[in-house]
Amino acid sequence: MSEPVLQIQHLRFAWPGQSTPCLLIDEFQIAAGETVFLYGPSGCGKSTLLSLMAGVFLPQQGQVRLHGTDWASLGAAQRDRHRADRVGYIFQQFNLLPYLGVLDNVLLPCRLSTQRQQAAAARSGTMQADAQHWLAAMELPAQSWNRPARALSVGQQQRVAAARALVGTPSLIIADEPTSALDENRRDNFMDRLLHACATAGSTLVFVSHDQRLAHRFSRQVSLPTINRAAGGTTA
Ligand SMILES: Nc1ncnc2c1ncn2[C@@H]1O[C@H](COP(=O)(O)OP(=O)(O)OP(=O)(O)O)[C@@H](O)[C@H]1O
Numbered sequence: 001m002s003e004p005v006l007q008i009q010h011l012r013f014a015w016p017g018q019s020t021p022c023l024l025i026d027e028f029q030i031a032a033g034e035t036v037f038l039y040g041p042s043g044c045g046k047s048t049l050l051s052l053m054a055g056v057f058l059p060q061q062g063q064v065r066l067h068g069t070d071w072a073s074l075g076a077a078q079r080d081r082h083r084a085d086r087v088g089y090i091f092q093q094f095n096l097l098p099y100l101g102v103l104d105n106v107l108l109p110c111r112l113s114t115q116r117q118q119a120a121a122a123r124s125g126t127m128q129a130d131a132q133h134w135l136a137a138m139e140l141p142a143q144s145w146n147r148p149a150r151a152l153s154v155g156q157q158q159r160v161a162a163a164r165a166l167v168g169t170p171s172l173i174i175a176d177e178p179t180s181a182l183d184e185n186r187r188d189n190f191m192d193r194l195l196h197a198c199a200t201a202g203s204t205l206v207f208v209s210h211d212q213r214l215a216h217r218f219s220r221q222v223s224l225p226t227i228n229r230a231a232g233g234t235t236a
Contacts, residue, residue, distance in 0.1 A: 022045045039210065044228070086171050089175075090162055091176055106131040130167055162194050191217055
């Protein structure tokens with residue numbers, strides 16, 4: 001059996017100054033190629049868990065391993081490198097650089113990671129061609145590629161953010177409520193494009209949403225309160 005993409009063991013995480021933990025997770029794994037729908041009530045720790053998965057925060061106890069590497073075994077600069085190489089992140093509010101062009105926004109991960117740059121070039125010839133490939137896969141018209149990101153609609157900006165996460169085909173895509181600003185039509189189209197793109201990229205997807213209508217599209221549905229002993233009776 002191949003190594004899990006993500007492996008959590010005996011995790012305890014409390015926010016600074018808090019005596020009670022926000023997350024207590026004994027065992028949790030995600031296998032390569034899975035698409036995981038992570039849900040639970042507001043404040044139950046979904047975004048916190050995503051940040052731990054991406055090595056943005058470290059737990060006080062336990063391990064979070066990405067491709068077998070415990071984030072806590074790396075120094076801060078190594079964590080930044082490992083994250084840039086392996087993780088594409090889609091935020092609720094896109095986090096694009098507003099004055100930078102669409103294509104340049106999508107190329108940012110390649111500028112931060114030689115591995116992403118090389119993977120992009122190996123797949124598409126050049127990193128620019130790979131960025132264009134994912135923009136087209138997310139149905140961003142070529143006329144928009146040189147416009148500043150701030151000139152695009154909300155729906156278009158979220159598709160740029162998805163293309164940025166996909167460029168250089170990182171092994172793990174993390175998406176934190178990416179559809180919450182989209183209306184129903186845009187949401188469904190975004191989901192179609194994103195799931196298809198992750199499948200063709202061979203990327204594993206962890207996706208947080210409150211929108212249960214999306215759950216059936218994923219290979220696994222995970223209620224955070226059921227795996228988090230710190231939830232203390234919180235219902236999903
Ligand atoms: N920077 C922080 N400092 C201290 N506590 C925090 C911080 N960020 C989040 N928390 C707390 O951690 C808990 C989990 O928050 P988190 O944002 O992970 O929940 P969530 O499930 O993603 O919520 P939502 O669905 O509303 O986005 C909450 O009680 C929140 O108040």
